Amino acid sequence: MGVQGKRVPRAVREQQMLDAAVATFARRGYRAASMDEIAEAAGVSKPLVYLYLNSKDELFTACIRREADALKAAVRAAVEPDAPADRQLWSGLLGFFEHTAAHPDGWTVLYSQARTVGEPFAAEVAVMRAEIVAFVTGLIAAAARDADCEAADQSLADREVAALAHALVGAAESLAGWNAGTTGPGRPSGKESAATLMNFAWSGLDNLMTGHRWTPSR
Amino acid sequence: MGVQGKRVPRAVREQQMLDAAVATFARRGYRAASMDEIAEAAGVSKPLVYLYLNSKDELFTACIRREADALKAAVRAAVEPDAPADRQLWSGLLGFFEHTAAHPDGWTVLYSQARTVGEPFAAEVAVMRAEIVAFVTGLIAAAARDADCEAADQSLADREVAALAHALVGAAESLAGWNAGTTGPGRPSGKESAATLMNFAWSGLDNLMTGHRWTPSR
């Protein structure tokens, strides 16, 4: 075992362990994944995993943090800071879908596993999600202000902007979740998914700003 | 243990066990939930759970089936069969959100747990989801036909209808998921959630039929 050369620096070994752990947690779930399995997948002995990452809980937390940071960084890197707001939203969505498509295990761990295991972990993801929602809320508000310049006086309630942002993020998550579960040629590209959501978002924004609403009373 | 009187008929006991199992699986997840915990929550001894439900796998499957059937029945009962399509969709969404709000554990088991545990179970949920998507697709197509009478000649591609239905169901699931995780006064009512989604759906439908689309080139 441990075919690869010895004396690998700690930082590298840790990343290898996290890679193996993310893959294993994604495939098996938190409880079903065993430390034996993870150590073997990482090509190291089990005590070394404990030496570096202390416990299964901390290992899982480290996975969540690393994947959450990577996702946030990917989205942040994708947006063009000085473009108009709709363009920023578009590029952010694109970055999101491309990153989740490129790292399906990471997304599975964040979205499917961490949220279903219970409290120390779900909170970790909730924080990341809150950051993303806040970012999107800002963009939508900016876009609304841009549009307002022309058709003045229509003021959009904060609450409605937040609802829109929330719905948008939820839809994006759901789409990414289904993408991660889909393989083969039927899988939508990041561009397709992003375009779908932009159409939703813009329709919703338009309707909200122009006061068009569907009502049950009809 | 078992404060309530003994000698309960089998059918009743089975429902008590399923109630306890759904609650426990929702709280802990499939793997972390122990049969001891479930039996105690049901107010019976563990062997009785095995006598009636055979194994943890079968118990979980029975939970999934019961909750899936209940959800489908709730949606089916909510729609008004002879109303116009948009009204049917609205009432169906309302039934969905009210049922998931009334049975958050059931929804958690279906949506969060069953899909993350792996294959025998995920397939079970996938079937239910496919039925719901098909139902929604039919309603959207009908609504599109109704609208077409006026603004003729605009024909809506099946593929786009399906995409819309899929996105709508995904958004509903995501919303219901967040609702289930939210407690207290901030939790949106079923009516609010349904209205939000109807606005989405109607905007998307309008845009698709009138050819309005957001494009990145802009």
Add this chain to the structure above:
Amino acid sequence: MGVQGKRVPRAVREQQMLDAAVATFARRGYRAASMDEIAEAAGVSKPLVYLYLNSKDELFTACIRREADALKAAVRAAVEPDAPADRQLWSGLLGFFEHTAAHPDGWTVLYSQARTVGEPFAAEVAVMRAEIVAFVTGLIAAAARDADCEAADQSLADREVAALAHALVGAAESLAGWNAGTTGPGRPSGKESAATLMNFAWSGLDNLMTGHRWTPSR
């Protein structure tokens, strides 16, 4: 369940239960056989088995006693009391092999299962075996006396007669055991098995009486 008419008298029911128990113990062994399985095989409910036979241990003991008594009775009935000793031995062996062939489950329970389960039961079988060995010893001694009339003065030590009887019984058991495990046309008939053993016994007897013995010194 209980397709057959109700109100069967106790004695009959008990025999049905013992039949089912013997078959089940023979197939599965004492530990692996479950009371559920036995009750179902007997076509009665489990509490009834307990009402009549009290416990698994007592049920097994009852099986052993019934089968041991039946075997002893079969051998006893087979021997012709007033025939010469060799003829008595022959008919006894024939009775033994025909009974064990006709009741293989009973023989399996006595020979394979009861002796391997441990103490309360092994003793039961040991008693039966001791009775049979004593009976055979008597016959061999008688046969030796008959032969002595002619070639006088050769006195056969009791110890050697006993050894012969023991070996004969052991060989018979072994043969019956292998017969019970064999099915199809290759299975030796009772007559064949009995004849094989008579040849052994008579050879041994001859040798012992004439002082012919094999010795390692050669």
Add this chain to the structure above:
Amino acid sequence: MGVQGKRVPRAVREQQMLDAAVATFARRGYRAASMDEIAEAAGVSKPLVYLYLNSKDELFTACIRREADALKAAVRAAVEPDAPADRQLWSGLLGFFEHTAAHPDGWTVLYSQARTVGEPFAAEVAVMRAEIVAFVTGLIAAAARDADCEAADQSLADREVAALAHALVGAAESLAGWNAGTTGPGRPSGKESAATLMNFAWSGLDNLMTGHRWTPSR
């Protein structure tokens, strides 16, 4: 627990475990022996038993294999390869009885337990038995050829040689089985048992070759 020092190399521990398992299986039988009991008898914790031997089934199989191999090796080592056939048979029997007497638990596991538990295990023993029968058959045939030189023309049918070998092995097993169950001064020595059987075998051989047979018609 585990009075003896810890940190024992794996190969040694495995033998300790097999020792404990053989003793426990012999005393209690396969089903009644618990892994807890075996682990305690071996002076280790239960998980270590599983780590090294995987399951109760595999542990039992390992016991059977080890004891079967040891028995075959003991017999093989006891025979003098270049001696006359009768001498070879004698020494083989002696080796068999001395080994089974020295390792009564091993013999009990092979003869009493493994054969009564059911199929994966019974087959294992059947193979060993077949090897021994074949070995004995060869020796008897050789002895018959040696004798033939003098009293020519009497040819012994293969079928009869095989029957004799089978009976001899069966008798040896039965004797060893009773020896294993007997303790104290009454227990026959290996030499006695071997001599008894050689007399049987030689008588039978003589009778077969000279055409002397006992027949019921008298």
Add this chain to the structure above:
DNA sequence: CATGAATGAGTCTTCATTCAT
């Protein structure tokens, strides 16, 4: 550093046995 050896605690599952109806 790295690892083979070792275990306490817990999980799923089964079974002999009883009692109220």
Add this chain to the structure above:
DNA sequence: CATGAATGAAGACTCATTCAT
């Protein structure tokens, strides 16, 4: 009599975790 309902006790097996070398 006969049975459906119910359980205490135990057994096979796994896992996260720790040391001694």
